[in-house]
Amino acid sequence: EAGVTQFPSHSVIEKGQTVTLRCDPISGHDNLYWYRRVMGKEIKFLLHFVKESKQDESGMPNNRFLAERTGGTYSTLKVQPAELEDSGVYFCASSPGTGVEKLFFGSGTQLSVL
């Protein structure tokens, strides 16, 4: 069974540019989460989808971040325009209908904003 897939694995962009991260969850997992880890700190929650609906986006830093999950399958996280403080590792995770008790993470996207 394929795991959670994230693309790209690394992205280096300049301040003011736009970047789009993609996540393909495990097939059949209705729950999809985005997390971020900045500079060796804690992994912080960004938002949660149930199928195509945003269940909780309380962790999104500001309106420069936009997440979508069209058709309830893959998800994208767009940062526009990117700022220096957006640098970090962005993780996607998915789970079946048991909430966060069986959370499967992707390998992450390392985003560097210069």
Add this chain to the structure above:
Amino acid sequence: GENVEQHPSTLSVQEGDSAVIKCTYSDSASNYFPWYKQELGKGPQLIIDIRSNVGEKKDQRIAVTLNKTAKHFSLHITETQPEDSAVYFCAARGSVYKLSFGAGTTVTVRA
């Protein structure tokens, strides 16, 4: 919201020795405490978890203990091996769909 503190941030142990990582949480309503291991180039992977109605859980060389009164929980790795070298994260569930993570502990097992 839930706040999780994790210590130490780095831990170096001799192969065969034990390693202990400690975490504290702030929300007394938290009822689920997983531990994740992140190896180089990979995402965090669940290695063990414990619920608030259990004080201790063991799986081969790893064990987790929970003290609800003090609001802290710990990960114990015995007979450490080189493949135990990784970053370990503790987490607490403050609501059904949200986990709060600690800042991670980088464990290095010296051969």
